[in-house]
Amino acid sequence: MKRINIITGHFGSGKTEFAINLAQKQTMYEKSVIADMDTVNPYFRTNDARKSLEEKGIKVLASDYASSNLDIPSLPSDLYSLFDVEDRFAVLDVGGDEDGATVLGRFYNKLKDADYDMYMVINARRVLSQTADEIITFMREIEVASRLKITKLVNNTNLSVETTPEVLLEGQKVVEEVSLKTGLPIAYITGTKEILDKIPDTVKAPRLCLDLNMNLPF
Template identity: 40%
Template sequence: MLNDMKRITLFTGNLGSGKTELAINYALWLKKQYARVGIVDLDIINPYFRTRLMREELEKKDLRVVCPPGELAGADVPALPPSILGVLEDERVQGVFDVGGDEIGATALGRFKPYLPYGSYNMFFVANACRPFTRTVDGIIKMLRAVEKASRLQVSALVSNTNLGSATDPETILAGHSIIEDAARQLGLPIAFLAVHSPLAREMAGRMPGIPVFPIEKNMLPPWAVGSGLF
């Protein structure tokens, strides 16, 4: 679905799926093609991996970073921040949304449903088969349906993003992708692309010729890993 882009792209998935890293990489990829790209941080779940933590670095790369003021609490959003509305309504801006993990985070996204008519967006559910709640086909389907219910929006495609951080190898990716393929088949949804850390991208493209491979660079590091050389 890299050839079927919409102006608004929503990345959702459970905690640890890698959606924030993907949202950042996707926004930077879009910036190579479009003059105006905004990335919206709607993650109210994970305090360690939020787009807002990289705001300064991303703005240096000419990305517009939109962070909601204060702490959103589920659906109790008293007003739509004008900066988020600007991304949603300005046809000149390509918008990328990093949505908080699982159905709790997706509830915040549901507040914006009136601005997201069907067909105007792609909502990608990022699946990592190495994470506890998405290790199985049933787990992926259950989590995806919960996100759809909470956000009141429909998932357009899955993103295959199985990884174990720095310990990821091709066999881990292949095993996880097989599970995600089965889930996609049962859901009747496509897999938008396979996300792979850039050093493995060429090898995985050769081993999986039927699916687009999206190389990602590591931008987000946990506080305890900064300067450690572990990533």
């Protein structure tokens, strides 16, 4: 695994769940830090899971104003510690779409030579990202905004509580097409345990089992 892991994608693709679970998984092997760099979403963001992440020993970098009523697109003041202190596995949860990815541009000089992966989290049941061509267009927009290259794909196709193994498998076909057209590897196929258990072994992509953190109050 690379030390720096940047998570991008369409808003609602499941970036935050993937980012949190990736940090949780890796924290079993090494110290990890997760940065909430979302300047797009007012709710349902990494900072909302701050308490449970810190209980697991994961350091959380988030704006003092994340999850508050102050409505300004702000970044954590201690964000540079990600680059200056190199002792932790770092996950950067970036806001949705090219608008969210714009914040990465500021760290271009820090990131371009760094040891990083940039993941594109794909939910092929999201409107406007349902075909390989739509997704590739989206990836290019994110790359232009961030001035960085996406290096890995993640299939997180889901319909929230109505997800079935079939939904995830149909998404896998789309993500495989994206992989074929871009030459980028599929880093993970993701889902809850009960969904992943029903995915046949013929699907070769590594699996990342998600414990869900962004829950609704009902």
